[in-house]
Amino acid sequence: MNRKTLVLPAVAGLLAPVLAACGSTTSGGGSGDGIVVGTTDRFEAAEDAPAPFDPAYAYDAGAWNVLRQTVQTLMHVPRGGGAPKPEAAEECLFTDKGNESYRCTLRSGLKFANGDELTAEDVKFSIERVLNIDDDNGPITLLSNIDTVETKGDDQVVFHLKTPDATFPYKLSTPAAGIVDSATYDAKKLRDGFEVDGSGPYTVKPEVRDNRLVRAVFTKNPEYKGDLELRNDKVELRTFADSDEMGRALEAGDIDMMSRTMSPEQIQKLSESPAKGVELVEMPGLEIRYLAFNTADPSVEDKAVRQAMASAVNRNELTSSVYGSTAEPLYSLVPSSIPGHVNSFFNKYGDANVAGARSILRAAGIKTPVKLTLHYTTDHYGSGTAKEFEALGSQLNSTKLFDVTVKGTEWSKFRPAQKRGQYAVYGLGWFPDFPDADNYVAPFLDKDNFLNTPYVSNEIRNKLIPASRRVADRGAAGKTFAKIQDIVAEDVPVLPLWQGKQYVGARDDITGVEWSVNSSADLQLWELGRGVSG
Structure with missing residues (x-):
């Protein structure tokens, strides 16, 4: 390089x-048994x-x-x-x-x-x-x-x-x-549809019912030439309605591993008293969760409303009550483990500062309570999302500064509606495309951004992002990213809430589990093998 x-x-x-x-490090490729991985992704x-x-x-x-x-x-x-x-x-x-x-x-x-x-x-x-x-x-x-x-x-x-x-x-x-x-x-x-033709390590055969994928069978591609070493010949990705159903399948031995998305309760149970033959594997994660705003919507167009929400939210209570030790408060778009991170939101607003929120709204002449609907997706990030938004709504309503309604929608309808600007306030998660501060900034704030947001900061878009990309030494780009994060905390087009850890549950005869999901939450199915129970 x-x-x-x-x-x-x-x-x-x-x-x-x-x-x-x-388990042993023996490759499972020669056994002929396909490894089955569960997911709640739909x-x-x-x-x-x-x-x-x-x-x-x-x-x-x-x-x-x-x-x-x-x-x-x-x-x-x-x-x-x-x-x-x-x-x-x-x-x-x-x-x-x-x-x-x-x-x-x-x-x-x-x-x-x-x-x-x-x-x-x-x-x-x-x-x-x-x-x-x-x-x-x-x-x-x-x-x-x-x-x-x-x-x-x-x-x-x-x-x-x-x-x-x-x-x-x-x-x-x-x-x-x-x-x-x-x-x-x-x-x-x-x-259209679920077919994929490529030159990667596997070919895929999708099984579809009612326009939904129920399983995808990955078979080793004999034509593959690349840098990856395959430790199996076949892996099946099987979808489940929820994490509880997926967990029961793992305990019964119907699947060999479960990944996205385990519930906080499952993680705690597997940590304290795992079922026989099942293990919990914890690995570093760079996932973040946040609220985002359609800044052109009349209800949140005035940044004072968004700033007041940033001041009033109690992240510590939110993470501890819903996610326990599997998440921690986040005060920036850039998670704490990525070079360039600064706690811009905490520095400006603190945490659960209701008096500060009241002062912000009063100074801007905003009539209270501010009526808002918090939108979230019911089936994309796991069972904890509904509890999270119930807790957020309760927090904001308890301040008497907001009158919040919470509404959940399935992902297939939620994402298109969000992109069309139908939601004033909505919750999303972000799994990075690659582990660099740029990937927690540009997808939300640059041209052609992931959110399709009407918010534009010319300083961020035309000056700071280009300046950060000129720096080959990414640690040296930290000051530029700090400026970007401070602008985001001032304008609040997004409101970071928490960052999470990653967990995988697996049968103890499956090897390579610790490498099967990278820090960006990407499945690396080629790492899995079938060994000997240890």
Whole structure:
């Protein structure tokens, strides 16, 4: 790797597993038994969400967990974190001092799972397809800094960037830059349904009922050539209605591991008195939860309302009462374990400062109580979300400064409505695309942002984000990120609430569990094997 590529030693050190599962390190690939992993993620093909697994559309942790197994990227973040390494590429590097030109040389002999040859033209096609489709739900913000894509022969591709971006190698490691086959994907239209064709470590066979995925069977791709080592031949991802049903399946031995999303009660039970043959594995996590605002909505258009909410919320009570030790209060968009973090919201508002909230509203001439509806999704982040929003509503109502109603909606309807601006206040979670402060800022505040927010800070968008990306040493970008976080605390387009840990429950004969989910909450199913119960 070129020296200009990011190196994050502080973050890499955080990614060591806390508790390894028992069992031998014997690969499960030779046993012939598929490993079954449970999830409460729901995948639905609907009018507003027709293409759940198209890289030009998919931009949520659940869908990316499918794509990371099947669609290859030029780069990938290694199992312990740190700087990205070549995956479909043999070598990638910046070719200029300004971090504006990035060249990748492909591995020889790459093929898609269907046997079609994979060349630099396929990479160009895939990246330009995301940019050309420009879907409102999609991950275009990760690639929008690309000016042109150039190929040199069959094995070299050069990305010319509009502005310097030291984080670009990370962006090429995400499914947004997944390589797809032009023979099965349209250059200008999404591919509806659940089929995925790629060159990744697995092929996938989806089982669908009533336009919803109920299971996805991943089978080792014999054509795969990349940097990943597969420890199994087959893994099944099975969906469950809720965490309780998933937990019962694990205890009964119907599944081998459960991941997203375990309830706080399950985590506590497995920690204190696990069922026979079942273990709990804790691993570092970088997930955050937050409230976001449609700043053009009359109810929250005045930033004094948003500031008062930031002052009144009691994060300590919220995390302890709903999530216990599995979450901790967060006072910035950037979590505490990421270089560049500062407690901007605490510094400005404190915590549970009702008197401060009252003063803010009085000074702005806002009539109280302020009527608001807090919207949340019922089926995307786990069973704790409903309790969390009930607690938030109660907190705000108890101040007498707000008159809050709480409303839950399933994800397939929630996300499109949020993007259309139908909610004034809504709750979301964020699992980072890559572990850098940039990825907790740009997706919310840059052009083509994930929230489709009307809020614009010209200083953040036109000055501070570009300045931070010119710095190859990410620790040295901390002052710039501190300024961004202070502006966010002043304007409150989003209100950070908490950051969480990650837990996985697994049968004790499954090996590699400690590596099966990285800090960004990405499933790495190739790490799992079947060993001997310990």
